[in-house]
Amino acid sequence: MYIYFTAVFVGLLLLSNILSVKLFEMGSIVLPAAAIVYVITYLMTDVIGEVYGKKAARRTVQAGFLTQVLAMVFIYISIQLPPAADFQSQAAFEEIFNGSFRIILASLVSYFVSQHLDVSIFHTLKQRHGRKKLWLRNNLSTMTSQLFDTVLFITIAFWGVVPTSVLLGMIVSQYIWKFTVAAVDTPFAYLLVRWARKYEEKHQSELLKAS
Structure with missing residues (x-):
């Protein structure tokens, strides 16, 4: 199952890079389509990280970084x-895919910092609580790392622009959206x-029977 979760992670990551060129409005908030x-x-x-451990989560993050670069x-x-x-x-193709x-x-720096921070916070709390309080580490790690992700990306990409x-x-607007989604996704976790x-x-049971 680990390989399927990693595939979903990498696929969504690449998809978010493609969708980032589209902006949409939610009331007074303007967000890139990648936000969803x-x-x-x-x-x-x-x-x-919860099921397969900290090393597996870090490998997934590193795989995502390498895939983005490639x-x-x-x-x-x-x-x-x-x-x-x-x-x-050709002009439309370049406009969509040729990000500055x-x-x-900004995307690579914010991704690398925030995803590693997410894993670190999550597993610090997991060491303290074991399997209990998944809701706490899921929300606290995501909400904290998303703050760093938002601040780093927006600042690097648009400072002086x-x-x-x-x-x-x-x-503020992008973090409010990310904060809300982080709170809502707990049941799915x-x-x-x-x-x-x-x-x-x-x-594992089938492997034991087969052996």
Whole structure:
């Protein structure tokens, strides 16, 4: 099950990078479409860490980082390839996929710091509480790491580009959204952890019978 959770994590991570070019409004809050996807990656690392341990969660985070770097390299190569004569969408293709270096740097830095912080906080609490209080470590680790993720990304990507008041407004609005999702996803964390543990117990039982 670990490999499937990691695949979902990496897939959602790559999808969030693609969706980030689309902005949408929720009342007075403006968010990138990636916001509906990226927050779920924290749920996945929490579930992986809860069932498979801290090392497994860190491996998943590292796999996601490496995959993002590789994706950006191949996207850049794809953009530079000469378009076919019948391909009339090169400009649109570049607009969607050709993020600026500053945005890419902001994404990688915020991802690397926040995801590792999420794993560290989660497992510090897990060592203290064991299997109890999953709701506490799921929420506290995600809400804290998402704050760092939001502040780092917005600051690196937009410092000096937009007024400070707008910068602070972007940080606050995006964090409110991430905070809300982190609070709502707790039942799903319990559900996925229970499902994964049952799967692993059944798998181990079948291996013992086979041996």
